[in-house]
Amino acid sequence: MKNSILYITILLLFIAGITACRVTQPYHEPQGIASDNLYRDMNPKDTATIANIPWQQMFTDTLLQALINEGIANNNDLKVAVARIKSADAGFAQSKAAFFPSLDANIGTTVQKVTSAQIGRSPIFEGYLSSSWQADIWGKLQSSRRAALASLLQSEAYRRAVQTQLIANIATDYYALMAYDAELQVTLKTVENRKQDVETMKVLKASDVVTGAAVVQSEANRYSAEVTIPDIRQNIRETENSISLLIGRSPGSIQRDSLSKEPVMTNLQTGVPSQLLANRPDVQEAEYQLRNAFELVNVARTYFYPALSITAEGGIYNTSVANLFSAGSFFGNIIGGLTQPIFNNGLNKQRLKVAQAQQEEYLASFKQTLLTAGQEVSNALFQYQAAQDKIAIRTQQINYLQKSVEYTKELLKYTASTNYTDVLTSEQSLLASQLSSVSDKLQQLQAVVNLYSSLGGGWK
Secondary structure, eight states: OHHHHHHHHHHHHHHHHHHHHHHSOOOOOOSSOOOSSTTSSOOOOOOOBGGGSOHHHHOOOHHHHHHHHHHHHHOHHHHHHHHHHHHHHHHHHHHHHTTSOEEEEEEEEEEEOOOTTOOSOEEEEEEEEEEEEEEOTTSHHHHHHHHHHHHHHHHHHHHHHHHHHHHHHHHHHHHHHHHHHHHHHHHHHHHHHHHHHHHHHHHHHHTTSSOHHHHHHHHHHHHHHHTTHHHHHHHHHHHHHHHHHHTTOOSOOOOOOOGGGOOOOOOOOBOOGGGHHHHOHHHHHHHHHHHHHHHHHHHHHHTTSOEEEEEEEEEEEESOSTTTTSGGGEEEEEEEEEEOOOOSTTHHHHHHHHHHHHHHHHHHHHHHHHHHHHHHHHHHHHHHHHHHHHHHHHHHHHHHHHHHHHHHHHHHHHOTTOOHHHHHHHHHHHHHHHHHHHHHHHHHHHHHHHHHHHTTTTOO
């Protein structure tokens, strides 16, 4: 009997080996993914990309490096991502354990009535081991293991995506903080200059060169600059708090350098668009999610086919403790069986439809993630170029506005055709241009950060 079960099992496994490939399908990368023109008006051939530069070399400011290191060590979102990896790793280990038979031990005693004619009850002492194993004849366990592996790889890609975004956020806020410092310096210097203007206007009024209106206008001009200082200081405080949160620290001051000393990278190599598939963690995450859904479709298909299970038991059984270990007390058996689903309220069909719908959803999500990556690269490149163009123009604008302020002040002293309104207009335009110059430098620095993160830099 045991040999018959063994032969049947071998035959079933042989048949399964031939037919399993028809039930589960191997995963292939999605077809029809257009990645050649993702960067818009660019079709680079050089595979060199700044995404392969380690972040320690990308950001040479030592104070910024210290903040990024602290963020990687303490950021709570990153800790959540690491915890997800641990959970997914446990799930993958569990999927591998499903290939091995289970083993249970049982020791007990039972009191039962032996025959209806007997009045007393006889105790039965027993101890046995039982084991069961399900043969993976349709690839169900293999697909489940591959799905769990895809989930693990997805969680690891998520951690890389979190780290990439974390580094970008810290660098972006760090540059913004230095820009607020520069704006504050420009504004404080402007206020001091306008205080001097007020004193000059008072002297000129005493000399009947200007009227009292010019003195009042100069006072108002001074306060129009001074009133912006509280807002700038608020921005500084909020940005410091934002960086503190990113690095897992209580709100406090952030040590930083000066914006004027911050170098700007000029060799911005993007590589070819297809490299986003290997460099962008969120693109990798989306593809692993798709792969997980694909394998779950395979699992859903296997429910339509019979399951082969083998159960074995062996142990000791006797009504007397003294004879429990005698030769006649030992027993053992092995059972093989096939379970074919016939009617289960359409559960298998609905399970397959749900899995297929999720696969379609994640395929669309993967394509959208890749398109978004290309859009972000294109935007960052144009952002950098726009900032570079503005800086060249802004330098000329500031130069001429400074001369305009100087000339109108001199003309105000010696000609009656010039009034303080001309000085006021020139000074206001100069301040606006100086603040815009700070924004231009900030835009250029942040464009480099955006390009670096959009290409997938930061996790290597």
